[in-house]
Amino acid sequence: MTVIVDCHVHLEGREKVDEILKAMDSAGIDVIFAFSAYPGRIIGYGSYVEYDLHKQREVAEHVANLQKEAPDRIVGFLWLEPLLEKAVEVLEWAVTKLELRGVKMIPNHWYPYDEKLLKVYEKIEELNVPIIFHSGILWGFGDSSRFCRPANYEILLKFPKIRFALAHIGWPWVDECIATWGHFRVEAQRAGRRDIQMYIDATPGTPPLYRKEALQKVFAYGAEDYVIFGSDSHIGNLVEARKIIERDITLLRDHIGLPETSIRKYLGENALRFVGIRK
Known part of the structure; x- marks a missing residue:
């Protein structure tokens, strides 16, 4: 049985559980990773955020x-804004008291390797929850794309217990994203660790024109156990996720030639392992 997990669903802060489950059932999705609504207010073109x-x-x-x-x-x-003065306190409260199971972050005019992020990473490593980062071109936060290059996340090599995923296969820097995963694979091998801490979130960002090539490269490079499906949907348009699922299955099965075992990993098994869920 194929379990379908959408690892990349945004909330707006007003949704009710009944409407979410109805939308999931209509789309044929078993589990979603639901990101809390954005905790800031963008002013102007995104150069300033409250x-x-x-x-x-x-x-x-x-x-x-x-x-x-x-x-x-x-x-x-938890969509965490690490620039908040009490970001570490909020993070600990959200995980230990609210029992949230992961962290979402978008580098909005901060680099993942900035010194101010180190205490956040230390706390995440202590709490043992995964992170999904935006990577690649960034539409919506002004001139922030330069902060989201995949190689910027090599700082996580200093925090080997943190599991994290780079979203959108880093598009348009797909090769850089895959190479960054390769770096983490080599470091895991050198340290004698069985698991690689970096995952690749294949949520579109890669337009259909580039999709086949991007997915083909990810699987050919050996990341079959570390690539996870996502749609970048909101609850109101979760039906679009179904279209992405069907399109990806066609690409993976009919054009790239992957076996069903690999497709099952991509559609759900890898994502469940990413958050520590066994089904």
Whole structure:
């Protein structure tokens, strides 16, 4: 049986569990990683963002309540803004008190290797929850794409217990994303670790024109056990995720020639392992 997990679903902060489950059932999705609503307010073209500690807590509580109502189907992720003065405190509260199971971050005018991020990484490593980072071109936060290059995340080599995924296969820097995964693979081998800490979130960002080539490269390079499906959907348009699933299955099975075992890993098994769920 194929379990379908969408690792990349955005919330707006007003959704009810019944509408989410209905949308998931309509799309044929078993589990979603639900990102709490964005905790900031973008002003102008995105060069300035207001962050609100109250808003950060409010959106965390919303996704936590949804997860509590449907724990087998909704995996709550905290969209954390690490520039908040109390980011580490909020992170610990969200994981230990609200029981959220992962962290989402987008480098909006900060580099993943900035010194101010180190305490956040230390706490995430201590809490043993995974991170999904945006990587690749960034539409919506002004001139922030340069902060999201895949190689910027090599700082996580200093935190080998952190599992993390780079979203969108880093498009348009697909080769750089795959090469970065290769770097983490080599470092894991050198350290005698069985598992590689980096995963590749194949959520589109790669337009259809580039999709086949990108997925073919990911699998050919050996990342079969570390690539996870996502749609970048909102609950209101989760039906679009079904179209992406069907398109990807066609590419993987009919054009790239992958066996069903590999497709099952991609559609759900790898994602469940990423968050430590066994089904």
